[in-house]
Amino acid sequence: MVTKQQIIQAEDTFLSGENFYVQHFLGAHQTKDGYVFRVWAPHAQQVWLVGDFNQWDDSLPLQKRQQSGVWEIETDIPQEGQLYKFKVKQADGRTVLKIDPFAIHFEARPGTAAVLHTVPVKKWRDGLWQGRKKRQKTLNRPLNIYEVHASSWKQHDDGTPYHFSDLKDELIPYVKEMGYTHIQFMPLMEHPLGASWGYQLTGYFALSAYFGTPEEFQDFVEACHLENIGVLVDWVPGHFCVNDDGLAYYDGTPTFEYSEEQRAKNRRWGAINFDLGKPQVQSFLISSALFWIEFFHIDGIRVDAVSNMIYRDMDEGPWEPNHEGGNRNLEGYYFMQKLNAVVKLAHPAVLMIAEESTSETKITGMIEEGALGFDYKWNMGWMNDVLRFYEMDPIFRKDHLSLLSFSFMYRMQENYILPLSHDEVVHGKKSLMNKMWGDRYKQFAQLRNLYTYMMMHPGKKLLFMGSEWGQYLEWKYDHGLEWRDLSDDLNGKMQVFTRTLNQLYKEERALWELDDQESSLAVIDADNLDETTLTFMRQGKTKKDFVLIVLNLTPVERHDFAIGVPYAGTYREILNTEHEQFGGTWIANNADQESEAVPFKQYDHQIKTILPALGALIIKPEKIKLTRKRATPNKQTI
Template identity: 40%
Template sequence: MRAIPDALVPSAVGPDAAGGVGATGGGAATGGSAADPGDAVAASAPQADPDRTTLTAAEAAHPSDDELLAVAEGRHSGPHSVLGQHPRTSPGGGRSGTVIRARRPLADAVTAVLSSGARVRLDHLAHGIWEGAHDGEFDDYVIEARYGDHIDVRDDPYRFMPTVGDLDLYLLGEGRHERLWDVLGAHVREHAGTVGTSRGTAFAVWAPHARAVRVIGTFNEWDGGRHAMRRLNGQGIWELFIPDVEPGAVYKFQLLTREGAWIDKADPVAQRTERPPHTASIVSAPPAHEWGDDEWMRRRAETDPHTAPMSVYELHALSWRPGLSYRELADALIPYLDDLGFTHVEFMPLAEHPYGPSWGYQVTGYYAPTARLGTPDDLRYLIDRLHQAGYGVIMDWVPGHFPKDAFALGRFDGEALYEHGDPRLGEQPDWGTYVFNFGDSRVRNFLVANALYWLDEFHIDGLRVDAVASMLYLDYSRTEWVPNIHGGRENLEAIAFLQEACATAYREHPGIVMIAEESTSFDGVTRPTSAGGLGFGLKWNMGWMNDNLRYIANDPLYRSYHHGELTFSFVYAWSEQYVLPISHDEVVHGKGSMFTKMPGDHWQKLANLRLFYAYQWGHPGKPLLYMGQEFGQPSEWGEERGLDWWLMDQPPHRGVASTIARLNALYRSTPALWELDHDPAGLQWINGGDAGNSVLAFLRRDAQGDSVAMVFNFSNQVLRDYRIGLPRAGRWVEVLNTDDAELGGSGVGNPDGVRTAPEPLDGFDQSAHLTVPPLAAVWLRPADS
């Protein structure tokens, strides 16, 4: 509460629509009108029904005791039709002034102070509702209430027009509002009254099953009766403008279910939240960050990311260096990326989540960056800094499921709303979570707009969509499931949602990339939606990851018997557009780190790592590596602790990081390694069948025909005088040797390069003899290229 003298009473306020009866002045949001949109919904409702949004003119002039009681208890769905200001009618039926009503329980006296300074005494009607009248038109006013010796003066929320306009309501109802976050949630704004404007916060929420909705928070001592919202239409949009509520205010929505229970919920579209374990939403200030990445955004819009270089460093922001904020992360991460040379960083989910060990994959605040690391503007600062330093930013996005926490989306208005009501469709047994109801256009709208929100408001360059397989199949990890309308197992509604999300994201933000984490053989994940595909730009190649991790774990003595695991990925390498991931999922929960997956002693493990990474960067597809694996961390990752950074001071482990840096430098500067990633013309075999020596050899080519020859020795033997065919006569030089002593290797190789002879081999007219180190990769290219 605040007590102020009469001389300081504000005059910048305006009239409420009063149920659309005789309202004048005031401004609605985009597409709005002067009439309350609730009129059409409740005009025929019976008298004394607290679920009504409006009253007739006669009822507004003389509300019943039941109406007054419902308003007093904050369970009326249209409190503006009773509270606020209304036209007073004369006995002859004409207008004879204005009636003002306010809810002030326990007050000793209540007065409305008009913009002119005129004072209108209000008398107590019943249940804490006060009423008074004056002879003038609608005006701006505040309510002055006396409690003993204390005077409380507050602007009146119930005299304002709706802040959600007719066009917004239409688009929300159709599930087509691509800037949903601009309408729903909490927005600090100047809102027009009759004479002037008032500053405050506009609250809006979708809750179609609720009988009443109230705003509770630090600004009303968590007393929802003070701020009951009005239902605007049959779609269930509730709205209230509360003057003087500023950024930083903490709030929730309080909803009355159809069963008569009050439940408290965080705002589904809140753009800021309390820091977990606290669960309330926070009124976010309008973005104040001034972006400095104009050049990056311009170049991004002109670039096709799918055929551009993309080597990705995946990290969990909370445990990369624990304790760093978004801003501090920029100072530490960028120099590290400069050393390693990746082109992109991929953050595990940054949206708010209550349970840390979920790593962000059980989201409760889809529109709120996690408060653990700072404010939304702090995240903007981090992304801006990354862009200015030349790094793309990908973020994991989780539209497939959400947790059952009572304060969040689950059973939001007392019934299944965001989730499907049938547990065979609406629950994910693997994770104990709810599944979104993809068949509801408004739920799809919530998710599609959320994708656009991160791309638009935070300049994210790409979204990696988590657990796509769980969305595509109705029988995914279920013993009981419901077939689709054709009797099949495909989730047609989820497929339509993914197509809409991808197509809309690419349309609205040229140069971004949508990436699917999809582990099945579903056809057309990266095929355009116009050709019946899902519309993603890239897909994680889980088959490559599984086959190659299984292969590399074999002792080199036995690898010749598993050669098919190494080469199988080339059979389908161009069936989709792929990312080659070694992700967080492969180095946690007992799977061990990449270092521990490797056979042999300490030196051999690191040699195998260097070899494996060279193979990953040389294989068609975009390489992705999880944090800590770039320097061969032996311990398994856990979100509760940071990385073993001290290993970077150990030369053998530093050598692995230097290998990554060398690979990335070659990758960035060599179009043959990425330009034709998704075209079979980008690879030509030299020898893929030398299982006896556990060797693979192939060429990577660019669109101009320039090539890099790659030889991978997965055995633990030095292969001296090993002969391969080459497409061009002359001298070829080593551009990479993972056995280089500077990288921690034994120094075996071809320091002077190799020279071809006109001896046909492997389908080429020229061939050369070279030395291939054990557990190592050698890359060659023509000396004059």
């Protein structure tokens, strides 16, 4: 039984921006005799509870709590499963039907009413996963993310989307077989238009009815954890949907949004920006984040469009500087720090990931040192540079090799995730496979080369669904993936290659064990412009634990190709992207190579091998002598 004092405390902390479980105060809640409904509309003239239980009329007026501007009513008329909204007479006298911002379930589209829905308390069975997650430091563990749009991964024969009960049966086994460590979903919260991909939200506490029920998603996450797969979810705290029945100008005045129209209006995305400095909005958003973490046991949140929240000049049109004369959105900057501080205090092992495209603000790292406190940042610069390079005719690549090697220079500035995401396979950008230069055979060869480069590069990984087998068509949000592609030999072998590469990534500790340390990478040769090759090494904790990576970025096979090695001994090729099982023409890997005492740049020894056209090799030491005389390093250009 909730006491009067508890209600007053919830109200006070909501107003001060310190109520991080405000959904227990606002929204609809069962009582001994029925339901209590509360909604924040401080400047409304009147609010009514309407629904199919009272023919949507004005028979159930709410009473205003003067201190907070919260309206409330307790009634035994509505029943479980019935639809409801709030009818709000706004400050200017206009009457609008509004959603409950704290509803946990809505009716299916195109309807927008909330559903009275009580989710039974779940007895979770993922204790082993949760305990292991708390003990392990993700910076020094493999993190390989499969990005998914839930309603277009697969669809039923009649075109209806899979619910999470379907995805539990099919997506989880597939992700496990493919060797990914985590699934990341594009936004799952309630949104009225599928064409927004979920980034124009209305219900911040509700799984979209388009994907099923809250219970189905809970069961899905639990099933993932039982298979040692983590679940991450996109979340949009910067802006929200403009629809009149949603959060927009809820009581007829700026409520969730900035009071200045210029700052409230998000022209680029046709949305409305949250006022991130308003205490009540901070309570609302942080409560939403914690709700998804705790109610659904998700393992991380990817925060969308961070740049739009921390800078004033990211949108189209005029902007005004802050009181210090700069372009930083101070409200957004401090809100990001507060969000991360609260989440990490409550759940240190939960991953906070920023989608952020600038370099002016430190995104990952300690808040006390001025960073925003995220665990990881999407490396958008890397993604843009790399795709630009692989789309290029190889004849020009020798003059642009730095597009691949430049990221080696700044890799320690942040904790990065390397994303090949949904944004790169829509709007006429073409699929990843179809971006590659040349005929279809060469396109697949280069896609294997690209994925090898990504998986061997320091940082965590993300690949959008369908890219693992080289889907030819762009992604369509309202269609399932082109699974029929897998009947084609090259697509099928591309899928085998991605699965093999994912497994190799998990097995080779040198690829993730020291990801946050400078010593994890050594550039062997970034100067071979004429042959347009790139050679580097990933290092694990022990001297003998390293792998060599060689990329051939032209369609010319290289014989007697020299590779500098740190120790004398025998070296074995463990992956050749041009092997026939992956879609290439090689029937066997190169033979083991014995090093020669011939200097190569900073190394005293080298091996020689055959480097396939448009191919990549991964090589490991087989038997080596762990002593070496360091030669004077030659200066390299990167």
